[in-house]
Amino acid sequence: MNRQIVLFSALSLTIITACKQKKMDSKKETHGIHLEYMDRSVKPGDDFFRYVNGHWVDKTEIPADRTRWGSFDELRQNTEY
The missing domain is CATH 1.20.5 (Single alpha-helices involved in coiled-coils or other helix-helix interfaces)
Known part of the structure; x- marks a missing residue:
């Protein structure tokens, strides 16, 4: 038994x-740093946020029902639905 x-x-x-x-x-x-989100035309010493997130900011739309949108908001949405 x-x-x-x-x-x-x-x-x-x-x-x-x-x-x-x-x-x-x-x-x-894929996890980790997404190099395609970086805007390498900006010098890191001039605007580090834009250097690291520039293309992501340009390509990402804030949903109409939200006042902000970021990676944690996206994670929350993906786990709720």
Whole structure:
């Protein structure tokens, strides 16, 4: 009886892990610093915020129902829906 429980648990864990891995593989997100968001035409000493976030600011629209929009707002929206 105990052996069956151990085997069933191991099989269940294997299936769950495989399903999670498959789900993670299908979402392939990149994390960290996105160099494409940087505006390298600006000198970092002149306007560091613009240097680091320039292209992101140019490309990102603040939703009409919001007064601000940033990475944490985007995370919140992605986890709520």
